[in-house]
Amino acid sequence: MSLPERTQTGVATNVMLSARNAQNRPVVNYSGTVTLTSSDPLVVLPATVTFVNSYAQFKVTFNTSGTQTLTATDNATTPLTTSKQTAVAAPLVATQFVMSLSERTQSGVAANVMLSARNAQNRPVVNYSGTVTLTSSDPLVVLPATVTFVNGYAQFKVTFNTLGTQTLTVTDNATTPLTTSKQTAVSAPLAATKFVMSLPEQVQTGDGINVVLSARNAQNQPVINYSGTVTLTSSDPLAVLPATVTFVNGYAQFAVSFNTIGTQTLTATDNSATPLTTSKQTAVSG
Structure with a gap:
């Protein structure tokens, strides 16, 4: 079983199972079904999973901090079983946003913007799924009113239409709102000659x-x-x-x-x- 040594509560983790023989070689004709259990009473995982060509893959979400065990057992007459432990930590907490916006943009031309939710140590917070409100100093800007994060990231397009230095601001709707702003120099669009x-x-x-x-x-x-x-x-x-x-x-x-x-x-x-x-x-x- 492949299971990371460290996981976070509330974050889905990929798990891979491989059927092996006594010489630790993959058994490609194994197609059994295994039952999955865990020491975590709040775990979210499929009840069973079936092997295909000696492999099975699924996701598990632990929800109790501390050392937790995941066990897979097949239903053969002489059952095969394996277990593995992982240290489940409390999820990272987003304390800031990082915005990527080009320092220079052109009026009337859509610009790509990327947002990343980070913790105090500037590490990505992949469990952040908040919705942020978008505003700008440009009264003629074209942008979505809100955007929602997926796995700690959000991406959208913005079109500035007023020349000069313009600001883009994002603010979430949390009790203690997170916010960030970035400026860009908006120039007249290039003219085709x-x-x-x-x-x-x-x-x-x-x-x-x-x-x-x-x-x-x-x-x-x-x-x-x-x-x-x-x-x-x-x-x-x-x-x-x-x-x-x-x-x-x-x-x-x-x-x-x-x-x-x-x-x-x-x-x-x-x-x-x-x-x-x-x-x-x-x-x-x-």
Whole structure:
């Protein structure tokens, strides 16, 4: 039996059982069912568990502090049994939150935020499952009103829409509330000034070719908030391609088939007031 030497009350623990022979080799044809018992009167565990290919796996939650024993016994005529002890400690208590939020964000672009519940020694408290309220100094922010922790962690997205230094604050609803705040510098979103197209220099007629378009700014940085729609055209009158394609997170992908031999051009043009456009040539052979 594999059972950690130390566990916490109220926290589910993984247990693995393995059927072995006298030489301690796994017995892959063993498929017995064992009964599970514990010295902990408040334990939560399945009454029985069945082996598959010599192994059985389950979860057990101890709820009484101190040294506790877990026992597994099969129902054979000559029963097999094993026991193992674990030191069950009181659960860690969350005394603080740690927030990960990028120091720099862009207005209108969703940013990932991660929260971790920690104890006084800054260790993760995996049994924390509280719900926190989210607020921000940005009056135009888009974020969930609340978020709930799972196994001591919570993750969500926030979109700031006001330029400057903005603060994100999380507060739980405990009697003595836990709270944390973090600032981020919100800048204007990057503006797309060009497209970059990936198209092979040589292709064969009739072959489906994957093409990727990337929206870039003047410094050639990807503009992930660009979500425009572009019109696709080609010098090949027999080309097979979508009429339009829409960007997602600054990228667009589609397939094109050229069917006229020679140098052919593919062009993408958006429908903005000042249209962005790009073209690329490829040598089409038979």
